Amino acid sequence: MDISQDPAPHGAVLQAAGLRKRYGAHEVVQGIDLILPAGQIRGLLGPNGAGKSTTVAMLAGLLPPDAGEVRVLGQRLAGDAQAVKARIGLVPQELALHETLTAAQNLRSFGALYGLRGRALDHAVASALDLAGLAPQAHSRVDTFSGGMKRRLHIAVALLHDPAVVFLDEPTAGVDPQSRNAIFEALEQLRDAGKALLYTTHYMEEAERLCDHLTILDQGRVMAEGPLAALHEQLPLKAELSVQLSRPLAPQDLLELGDRPGVLQFEATDERRCAWRVGLAQMAVAPALVIALHERGYGLELLATRRPSLEQLFLHLTGRRLRD
Numbered sequence: 001m002d003i004s005q006d007p008a009p010h011g012a013v014l015q016a017a018g019l020r021k022r023y024g025a026h027e028v029v030q031g032i033d034l035i036l037p038a039g040q041i042r043g044l045l046g047p048n049g050a051g052k053s054t055t056v057a058m059l060a061g062l063l064p065p066d067a068g069e070v071r072v073l074g075q076r077l078a079g080d081a082q083a084v085k086a087r088i089g090l091v092p093q094e095l096a097l098h099e100t101l102t103a104a105q106n107l108r109s110f111g112a113l114y115g116l117r118g119r120a121l122d123h124a125v126a127s128a129l130d131l132a133g134l135a136p137q138a139h140s141r142v143d144t145f146s147g148g149m150k151r152r153l154h155i156a157v158a159l160l161h162d163p164a165v166v167f168l169d170e171p172t173a174g175v176d177p178q179s180r181n182a183i184f185e186a187l188e189q190l191r192d193a194g195k196a197l198l199y200t201t202h203y204m205e206e207a208e209r210l211c212d213h214l215t216i217l218d219q220g221r222v223m224a225e226g227p228l229a230a231l232h233e234q235l236p237l238k239a240e241l242s243v244q245l246s247r248p249l250a251p252q253d254l255l256e257l258g259d260r261p262g263v264l265q266f267e268a269t270d271e272r273r274c275a276w277r278v279g280l281a282q283m284a285v286a287p288a289l290v291i292a293l294h295e296r297g298y299g300l301e302l303l304a305t306r307r308p309s310l311e312q313l314f315l316h317l318t319g320r321r322l323r324d
């Protein structure tokens, strides 16, 4: 993809083309293209070592790529592009907060580093606290905060200078459910305000819940990209049936049920509990399968159907599980 002739396609906040990075003999990012529009939460997913952090570091201007180019709002992010970098907000996994200062004092000192002064600084601090749901704790010291509250303060810091694009690297790692929800709400508000967000995570359920659009990386390459529904379209598996039976499934029954039209896979999820996951080509196959189990004398302790997960998609694309 050549982005040099087309600096800002409609609504694109971030564009990257042909990004590559090598460490010694290992090319950890192997030609990544990405276009991130305003008002989108993009999930960047992949197993450990897929190249997510390296990609984000290049997109955020922290690491020079060996090849390729990044543009923010049409401006090249290379060399001494301070004005462009000022449009970027980054929530890294680790950030040095001043533990003995209050949340507001932390924000004021980071805001001053961004060059904010006077009423602009007051306003930026108040709205960042508000968005992170920390206004009531504005004057509490950070060393009294939970891990989740500190993470929310990280997010507030990254937003002080009103960036157009925000990178969040695993922002919910080790965070309590209340803070997790507060983080999700804050990110949805940012999206609705027209920010472009790139959200890196290992947690597939989070990505499915929060992200409008997903980019799945593996071994430094984009394996799949698109809205969640379009990614699911790529899977032959359209539904999953989870059952827990009253007794072990006899081998002959397993063979016969597994051979039924529309049944793609039968997998024991917990042999001791006689629990099985059945992959189906369409949801409509499920009722007949449940009746067939009943006719063979199996009671059902538990029955659930769901759409296949992103885990399944990853397995389909790469032949490997996301979290081995």
Ligand SMILES: Nc1ncnc2c1ncn2[C@@H]1O[C@H](COP(=O)(O)OP(=O)(O)OP(=O)(O)O)[C@@H](O)[C@H]1O
Pocket: 023, 028, 046, 047, 048, 049, 050, 051, 052, 053, 054, 055
């Ligand atoms: N500074 C470095 N020097 C050498 N190798 C590196 C360096 N940084 C990353 N790597 C290697 O590059 C590969 C990609 O790492 P990266 O951290 O980008 O992956 P990731 O998808 O973010 O993984 P994780 O989820 O574990 O953070 C890994 O094999 C890693 O060991």
